[in-house]
Amino acid sequence: MNIVLLSGGSGKRLWPLSNDIRSKQFIKIFKTDSGYESMVQRIYRQIKTVDPDATVTIATSKSQVSAIHNQLGEDVGISVEPCRRDTFAAIALATAYLHDVKGLDESEAVVVCPVDPYVEEGYFRCLEDMCHEAASGKENLVLMGIAPTYPSEKYGYIKPNLDGNGFTFTEKPTKEKAEEYIAEGALWNGGVFAYRLQYVLEKSRELLGTADYNELFSNYALLMKISFDYAVVEQETSIEVLRYSGTWKDLGTWNTLTESMEEKVIGDAVLNETCENVHVINELGVPVLGMGLKNVVISASPEGILVSDKEQSSYIKPFVDAIDQQVMFAEKSWGSYRVLDVEEQSLTVKVTLNPGHGMNYHSHDRRDEVWTVIAGAGKTIVDGMEQPVRVGDVITMAAGCKHTVMAGERGLQLIEVQLGQDISVTDKHKYEMP
Numbered sequence: 001m002n003i004v005l006l007s008g009g010s011g012k013r014l015w016p017l018s019n020d021i022r023s024k025q026f027i028k029i030f031k032t033d034s035g036y037e038s039m040v041q042r043i044y045r046q047i048k049t050v051d052p053d054a055t056v057t058i059a060t061s062k063s064q065v066s067a068i069h070n071q072l073g074e075d076v077g078i079s080v081e082p083c084r085r086d087t088f089a090a091i092a093l094a095t096a097y098l099h100d101v102k103g104l105d106e107s108e109a110v111v112v113c114p115v116d117p118y119v120e121e122g123y124f125r126c127l128e129d130m131c132h133e134a135a136s137g138k139e140n141l142v143l144m145g146i147a148p149t150y151p152s153e154k155y156g157y158i159k160p161n162l163d164g165n166g167f168t169f170t171e172k173p174t175k176e177k178a179e180e181y182i183a184e185g186a187l188w189n190g191g192v193f194a195y196r197l198q199y200v201l202e203k204s205r206e207l208l209g210t211a212d213y214n215e216l217f218s219n220y221a222l223l224m225k226i227s228f229d230y231a232v233v234e235q236e237t238s239i240e241v242l243r244y245s246g247t248w249k250d251l252g253t254w255n256t257l258t259e260s261m262e263e264k265v266i267g268d269a270v271l272n273e274t275c276e277n278v279h280v281i282n283e284l285g286v287p288v289l290g291m292g293l294k295n296v297v298i299s300a301s302p303e304g305i306l307v308s309d310k311e312q313s314s315y316i317k318p319f320v321d322a323i324d325q326q327v328m329f330a331e332k333s334w335g336s337y338r339v340l341d342v343e344e345q346s347l348t349v350k351v352t353l354n355p356g357h358g359m360n361y362h363s364h365d366r367r368d369e370v371w372t373v374i375a376g377a378g379k380t381i382v383d384g385m386e387q388p389v390r391v392g393d394v395i396t397m398a399a400g401c402k403h404t405v406m407a408g409e410r411g412l413q414l415i416e417v418q419l420g421q422d423i424s425v426t427d428k429h430k431y432e433m434p
Contacts, residue, residue: 001051001131002108004079004094006087006191007040007060007068007115013253013313015320016303017281019327024251025116026067026331029281031262039116039251041071050124057102058115059094069333070354077102082220088231089223091193092204093216099197100213106198109135112228113144113192118260122246130194130242140238142194145187147245151178154250156189156229158241167241169234187243193228203232254297254306254313269298277310283329302328302338334359335407340415347418353378358406361431364399367420371395371405376412380405384434402431 007025014024028036037045040058047054057077058068065078079094091112098104109131117123126144133142145158159168159181169189173181201211208223210216216223224231233239251257258279264271267282269290276294283301290298297313299306303325308316328339334357341348353359353376361381371380377390382403389395389405389412397403405414 001054002110003056004112005058005115007058012317012320016301059090066332070331085223085225087228088226091228095200096213111194118249118251120247126244134194139240142240144190144192145241146190146248148188157181157186158189159186255310347423349416351414353407353412355411359404361404361433363402363429364427366422366427367418369397370417372415374413376410378407378412
């Protein structure tokens with residue numbers, strides 16, 4: 001089975017745990033035998049459980065690539081979108097990536113689905129069925145229709161036409177209309193599509209002028225900005241819809257996310273016996289105490305602290321948009337970093353490198369750096385000179401100096417102090433390792 005997972009958006013409705021770099025699908029809140037896993041880790045694990053040989057490609061922005069490698073490893077395929085151009089361009093680019101870069105034949109079937117639904121194993125069995133149907137070529141498109149559990153105003157609907165020929169697609173109707181649609185047999189549109197590569201490559205040539213991966217990538221910012229539903233699905237008459245009746249939740253708000261949490265508390269927090277329907281996620285190194293609270297979510301991270309009524313938490317986005325805060329935590333392919341202190345001419349960061357991983361070999365034009373190793377061991381390369389490092393060692397790099405650090409088999413942690421009048425994430429030059 002070939003699967004493309006669409007991983008986009010910043011998930012600001014789950015602030016302060018999500019931001020432009022750390023989207024909601026990377027927040028680790030689902031309990032496992034060994035700890036916690038994120039949405040992307042959960043869905044990837046579920047896919048591999050159902051089909052160990054499945055080829056998974058994630059269509060995403062450049063800012064998410066490091067987090068994906070951090071959580072899923074280096075083997076997963078990634079189709080990088082240079083900028084946001086909605087789902088038609090993203091799916092066209094990913095399809096061209098599979099054909100031109102990965103060498104899949106045009107007759108191969110692929111299924112495209114979001115990276116962040118909360119689903120059970122039956123969902124992936126349905127994906128397999130969709131792939132098989134698409135491969136048969138009986139219809140140009142195979143869609144998943146999700147059996148609705150209530151008349152939602154937040155989802156699109158797939159409604160069978162009364163004459164039995166074809167379907168009508170409706171976006172986010174009123175509650176009254178949704179009730180009518182459900183009575184007529186309508187299903188939620190889960191944004192899941194299956195097709196043979198040839199079909200979308202032809203649509204790409206027709207609507208975007210090319211199906212060549214390099215051309216699409218180079219001219220991505222100029223491509224038509226339109227959803228796959230509007231550009232393709234609603235114009236297509238050769239469609240099959242497979243019904244999925246199992247668990248399906250869109251975890252887009254704190255209210256819906258906490259409904260799927262197995263534990264009321266993640267992190268250092270205590271709730272007294274008078275609390276009702278309260279959930280806490282605490283990523284700070286200080287305890288949180290809740291008393292006498294009802295229907296509340298508390299979320300604490302280096303980005304900020306949210307204390308909200310669960311229903312009101314759905315209206316968080318405009319308030320978050322007004323907050324001007326630099327990213328304080330991010331996962332990278334080699335580990336993670338957390339900002340500890342920000343001053344006018346200095347930035348202090350705690351850096352964690354995973355065992356056997358290292359940073360890029362790089363330099364900065366406008367800042368000096370000082371590293372102090374606080375845990376583990378490894379080695380540094382500074383202007384071509386390699387040396388081992390261990391706890392207590394201090395390494396100083398002046399502006400313009402090429403440098404990197406690599407962790408040993410136990411990993412490595414260091415405190416990085418950046419010093420300069422113009423400290424910026426854009427002040428970085430990468431080089432080949434010496």
